[in-house]
Amino acid sequence: MIETAVVQTVKKNYLTEKQGILSWLFSTDHKRIAILYTFSITVFFFLGGFFALMMRLELLSPTSWLVSVGTYNKLFTMHGIIMVWFFLIPSIPGTLGNFLIPMMIGAKDLAFPKLNLLSWYIYMLGGLVTVYALFRGGVDTGWTFYTPFSTSYSTTYVISAAVGILIAGFSSIITGLNFIATIHRMRAPGLTWFRLPIFIWSMYASSMILVLATPVLAITLLMVAVERIFQVGIFDPALGGDPVLFQHMFWFYSHPAVYIMVLPGMAVISEIFPAFSRKPLFGYKAVAFSSIAIAVIGFLVWGHHMFVAGESAYSALAFSFLSYCVAVPSAIKVFNWTATMYKGSVSWDTPMLYAIGFVGLFTIGGMTGLFLAALGFDVHVHDTYFVIAHFHYIMVGGTVMAFLGGVHYWWPKVSGKMYPEGIARLSALVVFLGFNLTFFPQFVLGYLGMPRRYAAYPPEFQMLHVLSTAGASILGVGYVLPLCYLIWAWHYGRDAGPNPWRATGLEWKTESPPPTHNFEVTPIVTAEQPYDYEAMKEELQLV
Amino acid sequence: MSETATLACREQFATPEQQRETSSIGMWIFLASEIMMFGGLFVAYSVYRLSHPQAFQEASAHMDILLGSINSAILLTSSLSLAFAEHSAQAGSRNLLAIFLIATMLIGLAFLGIKFTEYYEHYQQHEAPGIWFDATGPHASGIQMFFVFYFVMTGLHAIHMIVGLGILFALLLRTMLGTFTAEYHSPILFGGLYWHFVDIIWIFLYAIFYLPGLHK
Numbered sequence: 001m002i003e004t005a006v007v008q009t010v011k012k013n014y015l016t017e018k019q020g021i022l023s024w025l026f027s028t029d030h031k032r033i034a035i036l037y038t039f040s041i042t043v044f045f046f047l048g049g050f051f052a053l054m055m056r057l058e059l060l061s062p063t064s065w066l067v068s069v070g071t072y073n074k075l076f077t078m079h080g081i082i083m084v085w086f087f088l089i090p091s092i093p094g095t096l097g098n099f100l101i102p103m104m105i106g107a108k109d110l111a112f113p114k115l116n117l118l119s120w121y122i123y124m125l126g127g128l129v130t131v132y133a134l135f136r137g138g139v140d141t142g143w144t145f146y147t148p149f150s151t152s153y154s155t156t157y158v159i160s161a162a163v164g165i166l167i168a169g170f171s172s173i174i175t176g177l178n179f180i181a182t183i184h185r186m187r188a189p190g191l192t193w194f195r196l197p198i199f200i201w202s203m204y205a206s207s208m209i210l211v212l213a214t215p216v217l218a219i220t221l222l223m224v225a226v227e228r229i230f231q232v233g234i235f236d237p238a239l240g241g242d243p244v245l246f247q248h249m250f251w252f253y254s255h256p257a258v259y260i261m262v263l264p265g266m267a268v269i270s271e272i273f274p275a276f277s278r279k280p281l282f283g284y285k286a287v288a289f290s291s292i293a294i295a296v297i298g299f300l301v302w303g304h305h306m307f308v309a310g311e312s313a314y315s316a317l318a319f320s321f322l323s324y325c326v327a328v329p330s331a332i333k334v335f336n337w338t339a340t341m342y343k344g345s346v347s348w349d350t351p352m353l354y355a356i357g358f359v360g361l362f363t364i365g366g367m368t369g370l371f372l373a374a375l376g377f378d379v380h381v382h383d384t385y386f387v388i389a390h391f392h393y394i395m396v397g398g399t400v401m402a403f404l405g406g407v408h409y410w411w412p413k414v415s416g417k418m419y420p421e422g423i424a425r426l427s428a429l430v431v432f433l434g435f436n437l438t439f440f441p442q443f444v445l446g447y448l449g450m451p452r453r454y455a456a457y458p459p460e461f462q463m464l465h466v467l468s469t470a471g472a473s474i475l476g477v478g479y480v481l482p483l484c485y486l487i488w489a490w491h492y493g494r495d496a497g498p499n500p501w502r503a504t505g506l507e508w509k510t511e512s513p514p515p516t517h518n519f520e521v522t523p524i525v526t527a528e529q530p531y532d533y534e535a536m537k538e539e540l541q542l543v
Numbered sequence: 544m545s546e547t548a549t550l551a552c553r554e555q556f557a558t559p560e561q562q563r564e565t566s567s568i569g570m571w572i573f574l575a576s577e578i579m580m581f582g583g584l585f586v587a588y589s590v591y592r593l594s595h596p597q598a599f600q601e602a603s604a605h606m607d608i609l610l611g612s613i614n615s616a617i618l619l620t621s622s623l624s625l626a627f628a629e630h631s632a633q634a635g636s637r638n639l640l641a642i643f644l645i646a647t648m649l650i651g652l653a654f655l656g657i658k659f660t661e662y663y664e665h666y667q668q669h670e671a672p673g674i675w676f677d678a679t680g681p682h683a684s685g686i687q688m689f690f691v692f693y694f695v696m697t698g699l700h701a702i703h704m705i706v707g708l709g710i711l712f713a714l715l716l717r718t719m720l721g722t723f724t725a726e727y728h729s730p731i732l733f734g735g736l737y738w739h740f741v742d743i744i745w746i747f748l749y750a751i752f753y754l755p756g757l758h759k
Contacts, residue, residue, distance in 0.1 A: 107555065108554065108555045109554075109555040110555070111555065111565045111569060112569060113555060173576050176572075177569055177572045177573055177576070178569075180568070180572050181565050181566075181568045181569040181572065182565075184565075184568050185561060185564050185565040185568060186555070186556075186561075186565065211572055211575060211576045211579075212575065212576065212579050213579070214576070215576050215577070215579040215580035215582075215583070216579055216580070216582070216583040218580060219580050219581075219583035219584055220583060222695075223587070223695070226691070226695060230672060230673035230674075230691075231673050231674065232672045232673050232676075232687060232688075232691045233684065233687075233688070234587075234688070234691060239684045239687070239688070240591070240594075240595060240598075240684035240685050240687075240688050241591075241688070242590065242591070242594065245587060245590050249583055249586070249587065252583075517554075522557070
């Protein structure tokens with residue numbers, strides 16, 4: 001016994017297998033690439049967060065006091081571009097998805113490890129081109145690049161920003177392609193589709209959107225760049241072009257992109273709920289298929305961004321109806337998560353706090369999405385802070401909460417060390433409170449008529465803006481705290497062991513941190529269902 | 544022993560069969576993504592053709608239908624040649640495989656040569672969009688729009704052809720090195736899949752750019 005213990009402590013894992021910076025930069029190990037992605041998206045997150053903070057400070061006063069109006073336009077544009085394309089979209093797929101998909105399906109690596117490394121380099125190249133645009137003077141079109149402003153009037157660095165995003169798009173496509181091929185063909189023996197964790201189902205649905213929607217964005221941004229470079233009027237009405245066509249093509253990607261961002265969040269949440277309720281996920285098949293339904297219906301709702309852009313009343317009606325439809329599979333998920341908690345033995349560890357926070361905030365974000373899908377109401381709040389608040393509840397309250405929950409949940413697996421639970425719970429609470437204080441006042445602001453993208457506003461809105469800025473600073477603290485204690489835990493945390501949460505799933509069956517090839521022996525799956533916490537209970541009692 | 548050595552697969556796969564199936568699904572997903580990319584341009588083209596029907600017809604009459612048709616025939620021949628290459632690979636005939644790969648590349652280069660000749664002709668006739676464009680008349684902006692799509696779409700297609708030539712060249716090198724056998728030649732099939740896909744795109748491009756001018 002003592003001998004085997006000694007052997008285990010010197011056994012190499014993926015972190016200690018090779019040393020040196022080059023062993024990271026040229027690694028094709030999906031786990032190391034996940035760490036590379038984690039570094040990069042963290043940098044981009046705090047860069048995008050810095051722009052948000054500057055905006056919130058500017059909005060403390062009704063007059064434009066901190067930055068010029070032009071600079072304010074650049075701030076919200078760069079905030080949007082960096083947060084959407086360089087943080088949110090690669091966030092969960094690039095980090096947790098890369099790390100966990102092969103482990104959850106009992107594979108040694110993704111199907112195409114070299115392509116996986118290439119995707120990180122392409123992402124970084126896209127990021128550098130965008131940062132170049134930023135340092136040359138930024139972009140002021142808004143992250144949506146609406147024409148004809150972006151093509152004919154803006155004098156800022158639109159082309160380099162568009163090209164940066166276009167390049168990063170190819171990284172998304174490669175990641176999605178890799179995930180789909182891996183999930184189809186690399187599953188361990190016995191791991192049938194209905195024995196897969198929901199994480200895999202949701203990542204699969206998300207990858208489908210990445211592969212099919214991103215190329216349309218690439219081609220749309222290419223047309224914007226061509227129009228600017230060659231001075232031709234693809235979207236310019238004066239030259240026979242149609243600016244609304246740009247909006248159709250942009251939102252054909254960018255609405256499904258919302259599901260690219262939130263489906264991986266749902267993937268994480270669907271793992272956390274069963275583990276901390278000690279119960280199988282309620283309605284497994286319904287949750288699995290609802291991911292696919294979101295991906296499919298999500299492709300058919302883009303027109304709800306153009307209700308006031310001259311869309312015909314009939315297509316507005318159809319898009320409104322379809323937008324209501326896409327809420328159904330999302331609601332199925334929310335009901336099944338909460339039903340999973342029912343009569344479970346719920347523990348309030350940090351991942352669970354984030355998961356519960358996710359459900360609350362995602363529900364508010366989703367419900368206000370229904371307000372916006374309603375034709376009449378949308379006309380009232382179109383382009384106001386109501387919209388801003390709505391999509392931040394989905395993207396920040398949803399995806400970022402899920403990301404943090406997932407990082408805490410799998411941190412022991414990734415690093416082999418436990419994070420400090422007390423301060424982690426506290427910071428989860430800080431994030432939740434800070435988030436609501438930041439964005440709930442914005443619903444009110446928008447309903448009262450405060451338009452988005454303005455540096456100055458009537459004085460009667462000041463109180464709500466000050467509340468929002470106060471919330472943003474609390475939220476900032478909530479994001480810096482995990483950064484500090486997770487880095488601390490990486491070095492000084494106590495050893496986690498293979499399965500600190502006593503969770504089901506193949507990733508917990510191997511050591512923490514895992515060996516380079518994940519499993520000593522390829523696992524063979526015999527369990528009929530993925531979240532068999534009943535069997536787990538019996539097993540633990542026997543021990 | 545030598546047979547297992549040639550059938551070895553990369554470390555993440557359990558069997559060569561799994562490797563082949565996985566690469567195959569990866570290739571098809573890639574092509575789906577490509578369809579969406581060209582699809583965006585086809586949609587935009589269709590929208591403008593509906594809003595500028597006369598201009599597009601008039602502009603299409605400026606196309607060199609003879610060169611376009613010859614090029615279509617050339618490209619289809621290259622696909623035929625590549626199909627022979629795939630067949631030779633399956634039969635395990637390395638020399639024939641190399642010959643057909645070289646033939647495919649030469650035919651592909653001929654296509655690009657004719658394409659760039661056409662581009663140059665359009666440039667000389669002031670039909671290239673932007674600062675080089677010069678036309679008067681009621682449909683001038685619509686005609687320019689036609690040529691914007693012509694250059695962007697056939698240009699993107701030409702880039703795909705150049706990438707395809709690179710892939711064929713890499714396959715040729717690996718053929719010379721003796722990598723491919725009757726048992727293991729799936730990269731030839733996947734390269735072929737890509738080449739045939741690029742050909743099919745051209746058939747649609749030919750139809751939307753060269754043929755509308757014939758309706759008079």
